Amino acid sequence: xxxxxxxVLAALLxxxxxxxxxxxxxxxxxxxxxxxMLTAVNINLVAFWAYLQDPLAYLQDVQFAGQVFALFVIxxxxxxxxxxxxxxxLIFRNRSSANIDELDLxxx
Amino acid sequence: MEFTDWISDARNIIxxxxxxxxxxxxxxxVSSPNVVHAALMLVVALAGSAAIFIMLGAEFVAWTVxxxxxxxxxxxxxxxIMITRAPTGRDSVRLDHERRWxxxxxxxxxxxxxxxxxxxxxxxxxxxxxxxxxxxLGAVLFDRYVIPFEAVSFVLLAALIGGIVLARKxxxx
Numbered sequence: 001x002x003x004x005x006x007x008v009l010a011a012l013l014x015x016x017x018x019x020x021x022x023x024x025x026x027x028x029x030x031x032x033x034x035x036x037m038l039t040a041v042n043i044n045l046v047a048f049w050a051y052l053q054d055p056l057a058y059l060q061d062v063q064f065a066g067q068v069f070a071l072f073v074i075x076x077x078x079x080x081x082x083x084x085x086x087x088x089x090l091i092f093r094n095r096s097s098a099n100i101d102e103l104d105l106x107x108x
Numbered sequence: 109m110e111f112t113d114w115i116s117d118a119r120n121i122i123x124x125x126x127x128x129x130x131x132x133x134x135x136x137x138v139s140s141p142n143v144v145h146a147a148l149m150l151v152v153a154l155a156g157s158a159a160i161f162i163m164l165g166a167e168f169v170a171w172t173v174x175x176x177x178x179x180x181x182x183x184x185x186x187x188x189i190m191i192t193r194a195p196t197g198r199d200s201v202r203l204d205h206e207r208r209w210x211x212x213x214x215x216x217x218x219x220x221x222x223x224x225x226x227x228x229x230x231x232x233x234x235x236x237x238x239x240x241x242x243x244x245l246g247a248v249l250f251d252r253y254v255i256p257f258e259a260v261s262f263v264l265l266a267a268l269i270g271g272i273v274l275a276r277k278x279x280x281x
Contacts, residue, residue, distance in 0.1 A: 001119055002109065003235050006160065007226040009127045013134050013153070015219035020138030022211035023204050028188050029143060032150055035181065036134055039157045042169070050164040053236040061252045064245055068253050070169050071245075074176055075260045079267035081181050085188040086274035098192040101205070 006047035014040035025099045027088045031081060038077045045070045109232040123163060130156035141203060147185045154178055165239035168246075 013036055020033025049066025056063050092098045114120055133152035140146040154177045161170035205211075249257055 019215035
């Protein structure tokens with residue numbers, strides 16, 4: 001398995017996520033697309049860990065850095081979803097709509 | 109490396125199947141007219157990413173994805189969908205913008221740029237076959253990375269309290 005196949009798959013997932021963020025109107029669906037992008041980043045981190053495994057084998061400290069970073073990304077993504085959905089629920093209560101293009105209160 | 113050489117490795121055939129399933133599911137996530145279907149298609153994409161992690165030898169990350177993402181985050185998303193949009197069938201309002209082509213163009217340009225850069229840089233370099241067990245990862249997580257680990261646990265606690273504070277109805281009103 002070459003490292004590039006994983007990187008290209010991650011690039012594809014990331015681009016699909018970018019498309020989703022740009023094109024979706026519902027705030028929950030935008031958050032779903034952001035999750036897709038974070039998954040792509042995790043695949044990149046773990047692929048680079050597998051690629052650099054042998055050169056870094058003598059460094060006990062940073063040997064598993066890629067996987068540790070992937071775990072941190074997962075934890076922060078979980079926190080982001082919790083807060084994000086709470087904000088979406090609040091917006092829905094105030095405006096009775098979760099469409100982000102209708103949230104124009106800050107427009108002058 | 110020629111494509112015939114690449115595909116002769118049985119693991120690459122498995123990778124191709126998983127990758128195609130992931131990409132198809134991801135496209136459904138961003139294009140499905142049904143909100144619940146989009147969330148459920150994200151489950152397929154995340155399960156595919158867990159399989160990719162297993163292929164790379166990162167088993168603890170793979171099971172964390174299954175537990176945290178598929179177990180908890182998707183349930184949270186489904187709750188969010190249920191609260192913000194009662195009809196779970198086909199929606200009356202459009203979920204997409206009218207102008208899709210600029211977004212598709214940006215995404216395509218981004219994909220071409222990233223994949224060109226990685227192909228130029230890494231070419232045919234192989235990944236190692238080593239496996240990291242939960243034992244290895246736990247040892248390094250609680251030794252070298254213990255302060256970031258505690259910081260992340262604090263972030264999670266803050267998110268928990270923040271979520272409760274935001275979503276709670278104000279007792280004054």
